[in-house]
Amino acid sequence: MSAGTSQETPATARGGLFVTFEGIDGSGKSTQCRMLADTLRARGLDVVLTREPGGSDGAEEIRRLVLEGDPDRWSAETELLLFTAARRDHLERRILPALAAGQVVVCDRFADSTRMYQGLSRGDLRASVDQLHRLMIGHEPDLTILIDMDPAKGLARAKGRQGSEERFEDFGLDLQQRMRAGFLALAQEFANRFRVIDGDRPMDVVAQDVLDVVAAALPERDGDAGA
Template identity: 65%
Template structure:
């Protein structure tokens, strides 16, 4: 299976992606845990352009092109080879993030997002799990994480866009889940990581 985890910044999706990959490996499956933007050497280089720097560093249109370029390299070098040999792929973000971040909240670009996806990607996950959490709680989590002494320099460009932006993101993910109930599941992100992980497995 090809599984993506989505959600607003600080929702816990990265933790859940790791926990899901570990659980699947414990059952004897080969699992490739990856992320976007990134997941391949070229895509990781593009990642730094996208997640570092000032909030106004790029327009939504430029972000869309950079994300699509990173996703194409990720697909070619990581996702397809893993699926072709029978491995499971668990990715922290995929195309739904672009549909929400650039397509709905950074600009009215949904038509362009979908057109580029059809032309250059053409793949959807078998199941997408959106970790749903109140934006104020999620933002507090990221603030605490970045304040920790051992934390490296944060990739916080999108987080600095503030609470109203995160609120729009949450609404965008909920709308996607409503439009694609065959593929996308909303997962309650409240409670312990173990509680959320149990909901993730139930959704599979």
């Protein structure tokens, strides 16, 4: 069974709405996650803002392992196992309980990043990524927003942050170019849940487009949140 035809359970079947953001490093997706969460909360919705890798205590410990240090610290295969372990803990302890309570979960990255970083751009592991996802995760977002950005601009922005979590940025522009192409291909593969938004515009303009897309996906009982 291919990833595009898998039978993972959508969040709406469990009562909440699961929104993920994807994009290359420096695309502005983390900022858009925060802006969306703030706007939805201001309109009366119960929102959980989280991230990957991370989002739970155990997953945050794994985050430090995979995002810091030398670029060659881990093989793509080891990364895949670490990210899957972090995602499983995050899913059990934070995402699923929030969805069961009818909350909106806004997550900065999810399984699509693993499909790209370890499945495509760091090694020919897409089949392994999808197999582990089906076995250990089994859930897809209701809506995935891809913030599209020119790789050179995104990398310059990401490197300008000068933080400690730059292990993937240190792989250079070639990785970012392959990532962008891969994300756009994923958006076609999972066209039912992906929406591509141009991130190379003022952040308030991007945020309005994001809000419009999310408002259209909210359950009917919350449909007036985007008005």
